[in-house]
Amino acid sequence: MSDKKCSGPLLIQGKLVDAERMKADSCYLRGSITEDLNNGLTGGFNGDNFFLIRFHGMYQQDDRDLRAERAEQKLDAKHAMMLRCRLPGGVITPEQWLAIDRFAEKNTLYGSIRLTNRQTFQFHGILKNNLKLAHKILSNIGLDSLGTANDVNRNVLCSSNPMESGLHQEVYEYAKKISEHLLPRTRAYAEIWLDQKRAATTDSEPILGKTYLPRKFKTTFVVPPHNEVDLHANDMNFIAIAEKGVLAGFNLLVGGGLSIDHSDKTTYPRTASDFGYFSKNNTLKVAEAVVSTQRDWGNRTNRKNAKTRYTLERVGLHVFKSEVERRSGVTFQPMRHYDLTTRGDRFGWVYGADCKWNLTLFIENGRILDYPDRPLKTGVAEIAKIHKGFFRLTANQNLMVSGVADTVKEKIETVARLYGLMGNTSHQRENSMACVSFPTCPLAMAEAERILPKFVTHVENIMRKYGVGDEYIVLRITGCPNGCARALLAEIGLIGRSPGRYNMYLGGNRIGTRIPRIYQKNISIEDALKILDQLIYQWSNSRTIDEGFGDFTIRTGLIKPILDPAQDFWK
Structure with a gap:
């Protein structure tokens, strides 16, 4: 494939958004980032570079708690960068962990490591003069942050499934292959951050194109029956189909996504659509065809409607699917049967098929930091010093100590308990999640x-009061409607709309296959708790056996199910 775009009635006609101009003028993502790095008069990046650094895995932020005070003092915002690592499948070695632990401690404003629901980690609060050091440290340990933000394929998610580790390992290998195959080919990252000389070859982007994708693109690999990656929040999803315990191929689902705009009713969430089954040997060809079709047909005149889900709705599922088949040379077979039963992590010890143990640790909000009563960051570092397997970061912001031998199992548990990494945590807390939001997210x-x-x-107190304290409700809170904590796949979702005010959504289900509907607008946290007190009381008294909260709200008519989000999400 070439950088040339197709033309015709399937393309949106009109004025391109300025992001397209910035990408086209960037010299394959170089811009003038190097000049900005050498500018000591400001702690941030100027003009197009503010946008371009995202392709390199960074966002420019400032401490919003201090913003007004600094403005009153006629001072610039206190700029610092968030850097997100590329870590397909969330797998990292103890040696790599210790290196990022040391960097976070010495070279960030907050000293923490943030596990994200994109199955990777973020540094928050890196000053501009420490950025090259961050990238070089990552490179020295075999990691990078290329393509973890902006209009490219993001970090690839993969089920963390120690109960079927043989199958999981093969699926994980495909997740790594897709991550590498869909990366930007430009050498800009190596030149700018690793001081490598520019090669005398002509730049090209055979898959992503000179102006890259119209918007961000997210990919997952799922090993049924567990949906811990929330597949319906993503553009492209590969569901592993095994025969006699061995990977045979994948079901493909395309066009999921959750971000909305409170003031724009042309935006809406959407669950991914079934495309069909194909043999595992065709995985790279199919992935490239989906990405290139979205590259060529996606909306470049309106970034709010540029995601794959809108392309699919505009051109039609059959047309998009047929184009993927044409480009890949693969004809999809009917979807193979699969079941999804859970999406939460399985905490504590699980014995794997490799005859080793896996310990999943609950990390509230994914924030690994030494708190006064729980020195979590030190505890994970101490485990890393004695662990000979891997760490697996989960898509629910938790940490798995994977591949633990019998000889060190007791020692690792002792360390985990000593540092507050293991304890009595309710099912409700384990199934609740939030995005970063204030003070760093712009x-x-x-x-x-x-x-x-x-x-x-x-x-938790409400649930105990009504006799369901051992149950859980999938609960998500986000500071804005961009979908980072996947509130629009929750049984209860709170989405921020202004300081202290939220929209409440109800009606998702426990396995993450149904979008909730708005129940109350512009309410306070106190209002939300009063509403939940009433609803949880009703659920506790009137639910059927093992009926989840979201299913209860639908069955009893408290909320109407969303059957066609494009038509009735806002009704």
């Missing part, structure tokens, strides 16, 4: 991470 409209722990405590 898009935040309301609190999320900082209010989640106390909010969950209140929900």
Whole structure:
């Protein structure tokens, strides 16, 4: 394939958004980033570079708690960078972990490591003069941050499934292959951050194109029956189909996504559509065909409607699928049967098919930091010093110590308990999640991470009061409607719209295959808890056996199911 785009009626006609101009003028993502790095007069990046650094895995942020105060003092915002690592499948070695632990401690403003629901980690608060050091440290340990943000294929998710580790390992290998295959080919990252000389070859992007994708693109690999990656939140999803315990091929689902705009009713969430089954040997060809079709047909005149789900709705499922078949040379077979039964992590010890143990540790909000009563960061580092297997970061912001031999199992558990990494955590807390939000996210409209722990405590108390304290409700809080904590696949989703105010969504299900509908608009946290007190009381009294909260709200008519999000999400 070449950089040349196709033309015709399937393309949106009109003025391109400025992001397209920035990509076209960037000299394959170089821009003038190097000049900005050498500019000591500001702690941030200027003009197009503010946008371009995202392709290199960074976002420019500032401490919003200090923004107003600094403005009053006529000072610039206190700029610092968030850097997100590329870590397909979330697998990292103990040696790599210790290196990022040391960097976070010495070279970030907050000293923490943030596990994300994109199955990787983020550094928050890197000053501009430490950025090259960050990238070089990652490179020295075999990691990078290329393509973890902006209009490319993001970090590839993969089920963390120690109960079927043989199958999981093969699926994980495909996740790594896809991650590498869909990376930008430009040498800009190596030149800017690793000081490599520019090669005297002509730049080209045979898969992504000179102006890359119209918007971000997300990919997952799922090993049924567990849906811990929330496949319906993603553009392209490969569901592993095994025969006699061995991977045979994948079902492909395309066009999922959750981000919306409170003021724009042309935006809506969407679950991914079935395309069909294909042999595992065709995985790279199929993936490339899906990405290139979205590259050529996606909307470049309106970024709010540029994601794959909108392309699919505009051109039609059959037309998009037929084009993928044409480009890949693969004809999809009917979908193979699969079941999804859970999407949460399985905490504690699980014995794997490789005759080794796997310990999943609950990390609230994914924030690994030494708290006064729980020195989590030190605890993980101490485990890393004695562990000879891997760490697996989960898509629910938790940490798995994977491949533990019998000889060190007791020692690792002792360390985990000593440092507060293991304890009595409710099922409700384990199934609650929030995005970063304030103070560092520039898009935040309301609190999320900082209010989640106390909010969950209140929900726990309500559930105990009504005799369902051992149950759980999938609960998500996001500071804005961009979907980072996947609230629009939750049984209860709170989405921030202004400081202290949220829209409440109800009606998702436990396995993550149904989009919730708005139940109350513009409410406070206190209002939300009053509403939940009433609803949880009704659920506890009137539910059927093992009926989840979301299913209860649908069955009893408290909320109407969304059958066609493009038509009735906003009704």
